[in-house]
Amino acid sequence: MFDIQEIRSQFTILNREVNGKPLVYLDNAATSQKPDSVLKIWNDYYTELNANVHRGIHTLSQLATEEMELSRRKIQKFINAEHDFEVIFTKGTTEGLNLIAYILTQKLKKDDEIIISYLEHHSNIVPWQLLCERTGAKLRVIPIDENGILQLDYLDEFLSEKTKVVSVNQVSNALGIVNPIEEIIAKTRKNSNAYIVIDGAQSAPHFEIDVQQMDCDFFVFSGHKMYAPMGTGILYGKQEILEELPPFHGGGEMIATCSFDGTTYAGLPFKYEAGTPNVGGNIALGAAVDFIEKTGRQNIQNHENALLEYAQRQLLELENIKIYGEKAKRTGVVSFNLEGVGISSDVGMILDKMGIAVRTGHHCTQPIMDFFNIAGTVRASFAVYNTFEEIDKLVEGVKKAQKMLG
Incomplete structure (x- = not known):
């Protein structure tokens, strides 16, 4: 049985607050958090x-x-x-x-x-x-x-x-x-x-x-x-x-x-x-x-793929959003920009004020950014401890960024 709350309970850092908000950690492609057992x-x-x-x-x-x-x-x-x-x-x-x-x-x-x-x-x-x-x-x-x-x-x-x-x-x-x-x-x-x-x-x-x-x-x-x-x-x-x-x-x-x-x-x-x-x-x-x-690699894959599918679906319901690689087979990452709205770091700073950690910039892949003729993207990346509720918070944060920067 895959119990997300039991998994989250193994990561003490997920209990902390950032800027007075519960931490939503969506920067796992940069580094994951560590369970207490490790x-x-x-x-x-x-x-x-x-x-x-x-x-x-x-x-x-x-x-x-x-x-x-x-x-x-x-x-x-x-x-x-x-x-x-x-x-x-x-x-x-x-x-x-x-x-x-x-x-x-x-x-x-x-x-x-x-x-x-x-x-x-x-x-x-x-x-x-x-x-x-x-x-x-x-x-x-x-x-x-x-x-x-x-x-x-x-x-x-x-x-x-x-x-x-x-x-x-x-x-x-x-x-x-x-x-x-x-x-x-x-x-x-x-x-x-x-x-x-x-x-x-x-x-x-x-x-x-x-x-x-x-x-x-x-x-x-x-x-x-x-x-x-x-x-x-x-x-x-x-x-x-x-x-x-x-x-x-x-x-x-x-x-x-x-x-x-x-x-x-x-x-x-x-x-x-x-x-x-x-x-x-x-x-x-x-x-x-x-x-x-112990968690199960298939459980991890299934959960993270469900998170990705949900995140992409929720984000695409917003106006003027561009997801890169949208039609490709993907895992663990949704990389996007708000079209006509600021730069990726501006979006990242607004999300951070809401306790949401994402990565912004070129992600050490400047040729990809040059290909798409952009300076960078907002990247949300998932791990086994992330939840659908956290994605809802991400989407609300993106909506707020659109209003503030539009």
Whole structure:
């Protein structure tokens, strides 16, 4: 049984007020709130287990190591990776994408090609631009139509023996559009030997992930968007690829042997986990996976899709409102503007005075905004603890903004 009030009771922060109003938190695509169970695990680490991992024979170090490796195995199961050592702890999606782009440097040469899409977050654009600068490779971009839907005929045109990387997000953070990555991966496998990178920052919180069935080479996501602490994330990579490619950072933990004559590297996953990790955060990421699994991923998906459908229907009853990606398959996000009424930040400030937290601006996706010839949007994004009553409050807030700014 899906009990929204019981779920909300697990998030203490939802009891607070903002500007004298009950908090309505609709900025989950930026970061989700954390359930008390996750915060307890994080706090327990620092109050009961605080020690460095993998490096000590004393009891606290051994216990901390066991807890962090247990978390790794939970995440392995969560994304259905074949091996737990294919799960690399990172600071988040951005670090994961930068790591991949860096370690692939030796695999590219002048005039090779990297394919991304118009729907990417800056973190899935800039690392590839930097890789192009290092190697002389060229960036090709799959365009979108007026509904924000990728035009995959261009992917067919782009793919060739020159294609070395295809990197796309599974869900657009700015518009919530669910991209057909199964089709993208199938086309790529058929027409090239490119590495396939999937940005799962906006998909991992919302629906089931199976990296083996997906057949991607790399999959990255952030913990803080799926009920875990900030500064946590995961890079999944296929064993044979990670073993072949060079390390990202050098230092402690990632070595097998080190001398002034040379260094040999540790096996997976430690080859890519140099330095002291975010132990408490990584353990709490496992607790966030527990929360998601206990709640039920299908329950989460069903509830959030119902919220999206309801929000879109209610907003479209208002006059002079534009929803971007309205006709596309979407999850978790409604991104809109009030036509002829101020700028998105003005709307956001009015909503904030009513205790409603939304995101405004370009959402680190300036190419999307340039395509639609806008400076930004108002983005309301949903999580499992949001309610239909909160959407009603959002709609009332938008009505107020229309009156104040019109």
